[in-house]
Amino acid sequence: MKILSKGGGKRLYYDGHVHTPFCPHGSNDTFEKYIERAISLGIKGISFTEHAPLPKNFADPTPAKDSAMLYSDLNHYFQKLQKVKKTYKKFITIKTGLEIDFIEGYEQETEQLLREVSPELDDAILSVHFLQIEGKHFCMDYDENVFEEMVRKSGSLALVYKNYFSAVKKSVKHSFKSFQPLRIGHITLAKKFQKLFPADFSIEEDIHNILIEISERGMSLDYNGAGAVKPFCGEPYPPSWIIKEAQKRKIPLVYGSDAHSAKGLGQGLEQLDQYAKLTSPLLLDRAK
Template sequence: MEKADKHLHSPFCPHGSKDSLQEYAEKALHNGFSEITFTEHAPLPAGFADPAPAADSSMKASDLEAYFTAVQEVKEAYAGRLKINTGLEVDYIEGFEEETKEILRLAGPYMDDSILSVHFLSISGTYYCMDYSEEEFRKISLLAGSVEQVYSLYYRTLHQSVLADLGPYKPKRLGHITLARKFQKAFPPAFKEEAALESTLELIKKQGMELDFNSAGLRKPMCGETYPPLSIAKRAAQKGIPLVFGSDAHAADDLGAGYAVYERLLGQN
């Protein structure tokens, strides 16, 4: 099996490192990877104010052309040694479907690969960044009414993202579908969300989408598991949903982190 890491960030990410694209490429070669995808956070849609406390969720729209140019240059520099894909991680934001479709219309022709993710939740008409910090998650839980309500809202929004009409360039892969669990050790939900996840998998299968098997949760002390956890990933595989490994690296050293877990998962199916 060819080794690939298809969820990588870049120096264009305002909340990541400044490691160069070349450093990522060299790390990939050193670790025996034959393919990588840079999936930088797409610019947020017009009219949407970044609700993260540091307002650092994505690259600016003015950086998009420079990002595509930089990836194209490193793609050409490593041709024949490493397959490098140009991509974006696109946020699904309830109520901003048309604006997101416009971003994809402009960026789509330049992309080889992409991911659709949910980071922002709307509570009483105000948006919040769900995975920013423990403190922010606590605040959101209080506003929503409970931790369980945050989970329910997250999965409802995730389902909307799968069904949303975002045009011909809509990403075919759904990102880190259990991101609500990022702070689960600090805020354990009082219920099991298997039913919500089962319905999510059914939607993904029906829409012919792939699933991001994301190892970043293993590096988060309040999470300690992949997104999704192995039990859910196995269910996805049993349903015939393609699982695509992504380290969600925001620094070159994290490229490929957790790949051994993915290999073991594939060996069990």
């Protein structure tokens, strides 16, 4: 696959959102396999951002409880990354990252984890995947059946969106002190099944408010290609009109394939807004 911009020139880019063999719901592709494919695609850098271990007192609502990496694997994950960083130093920039779940009510546990991993971390994405409805947690991007249940339990699709955007906004506004992740993950994940559950309401105001908060804090956006290749979504997270609004507010955009296999690197890139200026991640200042 050639990554070409619409102008025909090669679009050099950084992939800031990549999963790894440590993901229990991903592929077993090795780091080396990801990295070598990235080099062959001309990618200039990668942040490996595995789903960080969930808080110990949080019950993963997915059937196989496989939403995130195991806490007991963390050291091994960091060691492996240190090793590949050295091996591939001359060929590609590799950053050690995590995709951190923002789960309302578990902020303290999350801060504790961030504090613990901070000496190892160069980069981090803060994402919302879990929403609470009537006291029960749901993984909103798990599949269309779970999503349908969420709509039913909430009373309407609009209320699922409200719930999601409210959580995203809280994730932006919450202070994890000096351990703050600097990038907000896939801010329109609620649209993952939009072809099955089309929205007949506007999300402009919610998006507007979220973008203001992101820009005030100098954070950046995960411009995530995975939505574009999801059959029921068909657009990146977020779509172009939001990207335009983000650019008006000078919010940095970091492309993320959200690949869960080496083959997924670069996915959705061609569906991104061709005028969007992609950038490398702002790195955490404790990065070494």
